């Protein structure tokens with residue numbers, strides 16, 4: 426009887442202490458948020474890190490501590506918080522995103538794409554994988570831009586120079602000639618960002634290249650994976666680059682005439698492919714055999730020298746500009 430009463434007292438005391446910790450964590454979190462908004466990052470970090478100590482199972486405290494640590498120039502500390510966040514809430518993509526940003530630093534792929542568009546000033550642009558239209562909207566008139574996506578979720582209306590086809594890229598190329606949609610012109614610049622399984626990206630590349638010129642450029646998103654889990658064929662997390670990396674290995678091996686560079690831009694790299702050959706039939710004629718060969722490559726193949734095997738290139742605009750001719 427006495428033991429049970431002591432047990433109840435202990436549990437009651439523990440619950441009260443936890444409630445008090447949660448209350449204090451909430452106060453630090455609110456103060457940290459206000460300081461972050463005011464740009465007082467060092468002070469904000471002190472509050473978020475205290476909140477994370479008081480509420481070690483609260484993902485929002487850990488994420489804020491990680492982000493603000495990164496913003497105050499403490500990437501290693503930020504990565505530690507990302508690790509803790511992943512251990513308590515593996516499903517959240519915030520830690521992956523931050524880790525990807527810390528890995529490369531510098532400009533995000535959309536900023537790099539905006540620069541490329543501005544430098545190349547293509548007459549025509551084709552994008553595979555539109556989603557909300559964020560990248561498609563970067564394309565300004567007079568460039569004629571088409572996007573292809575079976576389930577576009579456009580965040581707003583498109584400009585007059587932008588048009589979306591709500592179908593898969595395979596269906597698009599099976600039934601249409603993109604030149605008919607582009608004033609009879611070839612594709613000057615293309616962006617592959619559709620289905621993130623290797624064989625889809627392989628067909629997208631082969632289909633686009635047919636309608637390019639030798640001076641065109643094909644960009645491929647998400648070729649430089651963050652880790653094995655997010656580089657698998659099946660999507661398990663929100664953050665997912667899939668196995669597009671296999672396409673780079675394939676192109677390097679069987680199309681050595683191509684100039685392939687993966688710009689080290691967050692979250693998972695942007696390949697810039699040039700010296701295209703619109704007359705090449707190799708990829709289309711050997712599709713099944715190439716799929717078999719590269720689907721058999723395990724992620725471990727990359728691990729000893731991912732940068733070398735995937736032609737990683739600095740995210741330095743002067744150097745990227747020079748790639749574009």
Ligand SMILES: C[S@@+](CC[C@H](N)C(=O)[O-])C[C@H]1O[C@@H](n2cnc3c(N)ncnc32)[C@H](O)[C@@H]1O
Pocket residue numbers: 553554555556557558559560561573574575576577578592593594595618619620621625
């Ligand atoms: C990562 S999102 C594209 C993001 C967009 N490019 C951006 O940067 O703002 C990928 C999109 O590919 C689309 N998609 C999936 N399978 C596809 C397919 N077979 N052909 C074309 N698009 C596809 C999805 O519907 C999704 O909207």
